[in-house]
Amino acid sequence: MPNPKLKERQIEIFRTIMATGSLTVAARHLGVSQPSLSTAIKRLEDQLGIALFARISGRLVPTQEAELILAEVEHVHQQAEILSDVIYSIARGDASTFRFGSTPSLGARLIPKALKRLQQQGTAGTFYSDSLSQRDVRDYLLFGQGACVATIAEVNDPVIQTVPIATAGLVCVVPAGHPLAGRRSVRPADLSDEQLISFGATTTHGLLIDQTYQRWGETRKTAVYVHFVDAALAFVAERIGISVLDAFSAIDCDVHGLVAIPIENSASVSAYVHVCDRRPRQKGVDSLITALREIAAAVTNTQAGAKTDE
Structure with a gap:
């Protein structure tokens, strides 16, 4: 037989x-007599099959089981209060929830800057930003886990x-002070003697980088x-080597002591x-x-002067 469901009043009394x-x-707080309260708690103990309280030196002392139950009760109570607040906010029309995803290239810098702009414009509500791998994008959208996904890869479904946002090129990211850091642009041949931190040939970045190298016969x-791009940036910051990334991933990389140099004639x-x-x-x-x-x-305008005819 299933356990009988606890009544809300029983939980309130406990x-x-x-x-x-x-x-x-x-009893005074609940507006009932002490004997009726004692009866109610005794019935709850019988229903659960455990003792919730003990009398020790005239004091009412909760058992270990009662303390564990209280922790769960408080958790549910807090969640119920949050749910109530959210429901009233929706009913008033003064709050909304917007859940979306992004892959790391756009999620690292472009997405945070966009959300900051929305806040500055007075956009109200709660945002949920999910970080996704490219293989998860399709299911994320089809099953309604989020409203949209921002990425640098197309989804063929x-x-x-698909709504285009912008087009940029690849950049070479080096530590400040690196011999290449002062260049306005570089070519793949300029990177031949460097320790390259890069991506697998079948990834979006790997395909774009190889396409660019092939244009130059390299x-x-x-x-x-x-x-992920954040790992590439972290490794460059540790001076393990240099990396080639999309320009969106390298936005404001100078705050980490890095320099992004446009790659000529890049994909x-x-x-x-x-x-x-x-x-x-x-x-x-x-x-x-x-x-x-x-x-x-702003990113595309910065790169406009560095690209040659493709």
């Missing part, structure tokens, strides 16, 4: 006794709508393989926002797209 440490005070030689890197056209489109999607475009424009 919580009040635990808070006051006294049947007399608890008939129910996924072959990429990788000394350290990484999977184009496009930033996209993907949405599932089988689901209602949240207002936050369009606001995020606008903010991303405004932030990305």
Whole structure:
């Protein structure tokens, strides 16, 4: 037989006794007689099959089981209060929740800057920002886990709508003070003697980098393989080597003592926002797209003078 479900009143009585440490005070607080309260707690103990309180030297002392139960009760109580606040906020129309994802290239710098802009514009609500690998993007959208995903890779699916944000190029990231740091642009041949921190040939970055090297008749030689751009930036900061990244990933890298140098005639890197056209489109999607475009424009303008005809 399944355990009988506890009533809300039973939990309220238990919580009040635990808070006051006294049947007399608890009865007064709940507006009932002490004998009826004693009966109620005895019935709860019988239902659970354990003792919740013991009388020691005239004091009401909770058992270890009672302390464990209280911890769970308080957790649920706090969650219920949060839920109540959220429901009332939605009913008033003064709050909204916007959940979206991004892959590391855009999630490292472009997304934070876009969210900051939205806040400065007075966009209210709660944001949930999920970090995704490229292979998770399709399911994330199809199963409604988030409203949209920002990434530098396309998603080929008939129910996924792709919105272009901006196009930039690749940059070489080196530590400040590196011999290449003062250059306005570099070519793959300029990196041949460097320890290259780079990506596998089948990744989005790896494909773009190899495409750029092939344009110059060069072959990429990788000394350290990484999977995410934040690892590449961290390794460059430790002066393990240099790296080639998309320009979006390298935004404001100077704050970490790094310099991003445009690579001449590099492959184009496009930033996209993907949405599932089988689901209602949240207002936050369009606001995020606008903010991303405004932030990305500064990156593309910086690189405009460094690229030669492709």
